[in-house]
Each structure stands twice: as structure tokens, then as C-alpha cells.
Amino acid sequence: MEGTLYPAFGPEISCPQCRLPIPGLILTETYLCDRHGAFEVDGPTGELVHGQSGRRWRRWQGEWYRQHMHPDGLRFEIHYSLDDAYRLGERVSKIRIAERYRPLLQGCLEQKGQEEHLFGLQVEFGSDESPDWAVVNFQLVKETGRLRRKS
Ligand SMILES: [Zn+2]
Structure with missing residues (x-):
């Protein structure tokens, strides 16, 4: 939604790695997990990208699905x-x-x-x-x- 303060998936998501709830940072497209670091929303693809590993996920019905490159x-x-x-x-x-x-x-x-x-x-x-x-x-x-x- 336009005008929202939060990243595209809302104020909170579950971490794709550990499944714990993690917060979105206001006015960014970033979610931050204490254990796994930053995840960025890749706007054009609608994917969530792990900053450190480059791993990508798509979401469907609240579940994350890893997108394989290899x-x-x-x-x-x-x-x-x-x-x-x-x-x-x-x-x-x-x-x-x-x-x-x-x-x-x-x-x-x-x-x-x-x-x-x-x-x-x-x-x-x-x-x-x-x-x-x-x-x-x-x-x-x-x-x-x-x-x-x-x-
Ligand atoms: Zn995590």
C-alpha cells in the first residue's frame, strides 16, 4: 500500500530462516532478525532477499518458499x-x-x-x-x- 511506513510485507513477518517474528524497519524495505541479520524486500520481484547470503524467498499464505538459483x-x-x-x-x-x-x-x-x-x-x-x-x-x-x- 502506498503511504505506509512499513516495508511491503507489513510491520512484522516471520523470519524465513528461524520462523521467529521479526520487525520491519520504518521507512525502509528491511526486516531485521537478531540471529540472521537483514532481509530486504526486492520490490520488482516481490521477493525477500537475505542480505548476507543472497537467498531469496516468495510468500504464499503466510509461508516462505525458498527460490532456488542452483x-x-x-x-x-x-x-x-x-x-x-x-x-x-x-x-x-x-x-x-x-x-x-x-x-x-x-x-x-x-x-x-x-x-x-x-x-x-x-x-x-x-x-x-x-x-x-x-x-x-x-x-x-x-x-x-x-x-x-x-x-
Ligand atoms: Zn531469523
């Missing part, structure tokens, strides 16, 4: 998420990855016939449904539950 970061995130799913006994049938990462992952995917695979699972890009795929990075398609859909 394929390894995204692959690690997917790998951890798969580990969690397997630990919970969930069966993952596919990995759906945001379309914007297609160029980044070129060269990391295994070609099997017409399909592309990562960690032994089929990969598809983009989505025709919520959540907001301009922000989130990927979704594990489980064999049962609400993420299921016919292909």
Missing part, C-alpha cells in the same frame, strides 16, 4: 521431502515441479523413454491446480489422498 538446492529440498514422506510410510508416485525450474534442472533429470525421472520417480512440470505455482517449488504426488489426480 539445481542442488532444489534437489536437496526434494530429497528431504521424499525422506519425510517415506518415514511417514507414504507412497510417492510422482514429483511435480514448478515450470519455472525446468531450465534449472536440465541435465539433472534421467530420461526414460518419454519420461523424465529424478530420484527414481517420474517428474512432471507445471500444474493446472492450486497451490500457487509461481511461489511453491514442487509437490510430491502421493498414491492416496487429496493430491491424487488422474493423468
Whole structure:
């Protein structure tokens, strides 16, 4: 909103690193975490940028989603998420990855016939449904539950 004293995400946000509430500094686009230092709002992209590391996040429904610049970061995130799913006994049938990462992952995917695979699972890009795929990075398609859909 124009004329507001606070940075674009309001007077307070949760730190993308530690999730504690951190204040916006008046008349700046800066949020300051005692533990992690300064985060700046990058106006044109709507992203939050960590001053020290250059890491970037986008926000959707109050959650921060790290925006990956390097394929390894995204692959690690997917790998951890798969580990969690397997630990919970969930069966993952596919990995759906945001379309914007297609160029980044070129060269990391295994070609099997017409399909592309990562960690032994089929990969598809983009989505025709919520959540907001301009922000989130990927979704594990489980064999049962609400993420299921016919292909
Ligand atoms: Zn923090």
C-alpha cells in the first residue's frame, strides 16, 4: 500500500530462516532478525532477499518458499521431502515441479523413454491446480489422498 511506513510485507513477518517474528524497519524495505541479520524486500520481484547470503524467498499464505538459483538446492529440498514422506510410510508416485525450474534442472533429470525421472520417480512440470505455482517449488504426488489426480 502506498503511504505506509512499513516495508511491503507489513510491520512484522516471520523470519524465513528461524520462523521467529521479526520487525520491519520504518521507512525502509528491511526486516531485521537478531540471529540472521537483514532481509530486504526486492520490490520488482516481490521477493525477500537475505542480505548476507543472497537467498531469496516468495510468500504464499503466510509461508516462505525458498527460490532456488542452483539445481542442488532444489534437489536437496526434494530429497528431504521424499525422506519425510517415506518415514511417514507414504507412497510417492510422482514429483511435480514448478515450470519455472525446468531450465534449472536440465541435465539433472534421467530420461526414460518419454519420461523424465529424478530420484527414481517420474517428474512432471507445471500444474493446472492450486497451490500457487509461481511461489511453491514442487509437490510430491502421493498414491492416496487429496493430491491424487488422474493423468
Ligand atoms: Zn531469523
